Amino acid sequence: MQRLIKNGELVNDPWTLLREATGPEILKIVPGKNFIVPLRFWKLYRSDMDDYAGAFGIWLDSQETVGDIGEEMHKFPVIALNFPVFSDGRAYTNARELREFYKYEGEVRAIGDVLRDQLFYMMRCGFDAFEIRHDQEPEACLKAFADFQTGYQASIDQPQPLFRRR
Amino acid sequence: MYHYDKYDHQMLADRVAQFRDQTDRYLDGKLSDAEFLPLRLQNGLYVQRMAPMLRIAVPYGLLSSTQLRKLAYIAREYDKGYGHFTTRQNIQFNWPALEDVPDLLADLAEVEMHAIQTSGNCIRNTTTDQFAGVAADELEDSRPWCEIIRQWSTFHPEFAYLPRKFKIAVCGTKVDQAATQVHDIGIYLIEGPERQVGFRILAGGGLGRTPMIGQTVFEFVEKPDLLTALEAILRVYNREGRRDNKYKARIKILVKELGIEAFRKKACAEWERIKGGPQTLTDQEIERCKSYFVDPPYDDLPDAPDTLTSALKENLLFASWYSQNVRPHRKTGYGIVTLCFKETGVAPGDITDRQLDYLAELADHYSFGEVRITHEQNIVLADVRQDQLFELWRKLSAASLATANLNLMTDIICCPGGDFCALANAKSIPIAESIQREFPSQEELTDIGELDINISGCMNACGHHHVGNIGILGVDKKGEEFYQLSLGGSSKHDASLGKIIGPAFAQEEIPSVIRRIVDVYREHRQEGEAFLATYRRIGMDPFKEKVYAKAD
Ligand code: SF4
Numbered sequence: 001m002q003r004l005i006k007n008g009e010l011v012n013d014p015w016t017l018l019r020e021a022t023g024p025e026i027l028k029i030v031p032g033k034n035f036i037v038p039l040r041f042w043k044l045y046r047s048d049m050d051d052y053a054g055a056f057g058i059w060l061d062s063q064e065t066v067g068d069i070g071e072e073m074h075k076f077p078v079i080a081l082n083f084p085v086f087s088d089g090r091a092y093t094n095a096r097e098l099r100e101f102y103k104y105e106g107e108v109r110a111i112g113d114v115l116r117d118q119l120f121y122m123m124r125c126g127f128d129a130f131e132i133r134h135d136q137e138p139e140a141c142l143k144a145f146a147d148f149q150t151g152y153q154a155s156i157d158q159p160q161p162l163f164r165r166r
Numbered sequence: 167m168y169h170y171d172k173y174d175h176q177m178l179a180d181r182v183a184q185f186r187d188q189t190d191r192y193l194d195g196k197l198s199d200a201e202f203l204p205l206r207l208q209n210g211l212y213v214q215r216m217a218p219m220l221r222i223a224v225p226y227g228l229l230s231s232t233q234l235r236k237l238a239y240i241a242r243e244y245d246k247g248y249g250h251f252t253t254r255q256n257i258q259f260n261w262p263a264l265e266d267v268p269d270l271l272a273d274l275a276e277v278e279m280h281a282i283q284t285s286g287n288c289i290r291n292t293t294t295d296q297f298a299g300v301a302a303d304e305l306e307d308s309r310p311w312c313e314i315i316r317q318w319s320t321f322h323p324e325f326a327y328l329p330r331k332f333k334i335a336v337c338g339t340k341v342d343q344a345a346t347q348v349h350d351i352g353i354y355l356i357e358g359p360e361r362q363v364g365f366r367i368l369a370g371g372g373l374g375r376t377p378m379i380g381q382t383v384f385e386f387v388e389k390p391d392l393l394t395a396l397e398a399i400l401r402v403y404n405r406e407g408r409r410d411n412k413y414k415a416r417i418k419i420l421v422k423e424l425g426i427e428a429f430r431k432k433a434c435a436e437w438e439r440i441k442g443g444p445q446t447l448t449d450q451e452i453e454r455c456k457s458y459f460v461d462p463p464y465d466d467l468p469d470a471p472d473t474l475t476s477a478l479k480e481n482l483l484f485a486s487w488y489s490q491n492v493r494p495h496r497k498t499g500y501g502i503v504t505l506c507f508k509e510t511g512v513a514p515g516d517i518t519d520r521q522l523d524y525l526a527e528l529a530d531h532y533s534f535g536e537v538r539i540t541h542e543q544n545i546v547l548a549d550v551r552q553d554q555l556f557e558l559w560r561k562l563s564a565a566s567l568a569t570a571n572l573n574l575m576t577d578i579i580c581c582p583g584g585d586f587c588a589l590a591n592a593k594s595i596p597i598a599e600s601i602q603r604e605f606p607s608q609e610e611l612t613d614i615g616e617l618d619i620n621i622s623g624c625m626n627a628c629g630h631h632h633v634g635n636i637g638i639l640g641v642d643k644k645g646e647e648f649y650q651l652s653l654g655g656s657s658k659h660d661a662s663l664g665k666i667i668g669p670a671f672a673q674e675e676i677p678s679v680i681r682r683i684v685d686v687y688r689e690h691r692q693e694g695e696a697f698l699a700t701y702r703r704i705g706m707d708p709f710k711e712k713v714y715a716k717a718d
Contacts, residue, residue: 065405086201086327087204087287087327088327088409089287089324089325089326089327089328089404090404090405090409092323092324092325092326092327092404093324093401093404093405096324100439100440101439115201117188117197117201117205118327120323121321121323121324121326122323124323125323125324137196147180147184148177148180148181148184148321149176149177149180150173150176150177151177151321151323152177152317152318152320152321152322153318153321153322153323153445154443154444154445155323159444160444161318161444161445162173162317163317163447163448163450163451163454164444164448164451166171166173166454
């Protein structure tokens with residue numbers, strides 16, 4: 001079943017998420033894939049990655065910060081931010097920082113404990129792709145993006161705060 | 167007061183619909199307890215030992231008579247006929263059934279009220295001085311700023327899952343009535359270098375297990391930059407606040423661990439990035455919010471009219487109530503009246519549906535249809551004509567709402583404690599009662615003068631015991647309820663945390679211990695010196711000696 005929501009629809013996922021700490025040998029075993037690798041993997045095995053035929057994205061855990069990737073982020077078409085548990089709110093700040101400060105234009109994907117009731121705020125903070133947890137009903141999740149018609153604050157989906165639009 | 171426009175109404179309606187759907191899914195078993203928990207908390211709903219408890223926001227303590235009547239209706243329809251005002255300018259109902267809460271919220275929405283973010287690890291209801299807008303010593307009305315902060319913090323998508331709860335207070339007066347320095351963020355309206363009004367912003371204050379006084383992060387923030395400055399602080403906290411230990415998760419621990427210098431540096435760096443950005447306030451928005459807090463249609467009246475002065479001469483009870491409970495108003499001919507709801511035998515903050523209705527009537531008749539609730543759990547009629555004070559007092563007396571104990575020692579701040587709260591170590595309401603019984607004489611109370619007593623049933627400090635001149639904390643000693651006393655706390659501009667006097671006492675000892683403490687004060691005080699000043703001058707020892715002296 002499709003578990004990835006992108007731009008408000010369910011889509012097939014062109015990426016393979018490398019969750020576990022693996023070594024660079026994985027790149028030899030499965031050639032030509034598109035991997036989203038952990039930040040640490042990129043830091044350690046950059047040269048192996050340079051030689052690889054497929055594309056790469058990076059994922060950050062919640063205690064890691066966007067600054068850990070730095071300006072090189074722009075060469076990655078996707079950056080995924082992990083929610084180890086849905087109540088850990090650090091990834092919201094990471095997403096916002098990617099969009100607002102680094103002006104990152106690639107895909108910002110929510111991974112991990114991604115549930116229906118947080119999708120709306122995630123979207124407002126700049127996430128545009130959501131890998132929902134296995135037990136979430138995809139149809140119900142699609143409705144989440146209409147939970148509110150507007151918000152008070154400046155946000156990524158609405159850069160002008162309400163007081164500039166009233 | 168602020169009135170909703172179509173956007174505010176729409177957002178509130180969306181919220182009610184959202185929570186209805188969430189509650190349905192929870193009752194259907196599609197949402198686990200753990201997943202429903204933060205959703206219901208962010209709508210003010212607790213599940214407690216006795217029953218669910220719903221906490222409703224009263225933004226900066228302001229209520230219209232229409233809203234009071236709605237609260238009375240809710241007390242009747244959904245509760246057992248009463249509500250409870252908290253120390254954070256909220257009102258709680260103790261008995262609504264979970265499945266009724268969405269309807270209750272829809273009822274509230276009709277009068278522009280809600281329970282949004284009154285609980286949970288998010289930015290809570292912003293509080294302020296109950297005398298904002300009418301106080302004689304005010305630099306600027308803090309309420310428009312509270313409203314601006316309320317809108318910014320409501321449904322803030324980035325800060326809904328903070329490490330821990332987050333409380334903001336704003337103060338615009340010389341006498342700090344808002345306990346500003348013991349909030350996660352405290353904001354003082356101050357005059358800047360060119361006499362322009364702006365803000366000093368403190369962070370890292372708080373009570374609970376590790377009480378701390380806030381420290382200055384930004385010395386002076388210009389008005390348009392308020393929200394970006396707040397956002398910068400919150401962002402540092404969201405990213406770096408501890409999430410591994412609930413007891414170390416408040417911003418005060420982060421500020422302490424980093425040190426204020428390092429914290430400030432991070433906050434400044436964050437601020438640099440967003441300062442001047444779209445969240446910068448426009449003059450138009452500031453004016454728009456201010457326009458909701460203009461003066462009511464006051465009459466031109468003289469101070470001290472004959473009706474007042476003669477009544478003061480003729481009626482001693484009225485005179486004593488007047489001197490304790492009526493404060494000077496910015497506008498001549500008017501007074502600020504505080505009603506004490508703290509009668510012996512009634513839990514501080516408790517109010518019945520009938521009292522709520524009656525208050526609405528009083529507000530309509532005497533105070534332009536508005537009341538304010540205070541963090542001391544009292545109620546204020548802010549705009550009463552001086553020539554109507556006597557008449558008002560007579561009505562209050564008849565309704566037994568004219569207790570003249572404002573700021574006196576029987577005006578106790580007290581959390582719900584062991585009678586209602588699952589976390590309590592000990593009961594707190596009966597302690598308040600026993601103290602009130604020990605000091606029944608109005609004359610004696612007036613002689614003792616200003617003395618804040620604060621009682622909490624456990625370390626969570628909902629009764630703010632650390633900042634009471636006398637603080638009382640319920641502790642558990644081998645399964646028995648004991649009480650630890652501290653002296654010298656204050657929540658005002660000169661904020662300080664109380665010091666523990668010594669070993670804890672049993673419940674029945676408390677009245678006589680308080681009596682001894684008061685005796686020491688009366689023995690040592692100098693002319694015109696309040697309890698706190700005497701304590702600060704003579705220190706703990708004389709109190710300690712007397713309290714622990716062997717009975718002869
Ligand atoms: S201080 Fe403790 S006992 Fe009192 S209300 Fe708070 S949590 Fe409950």
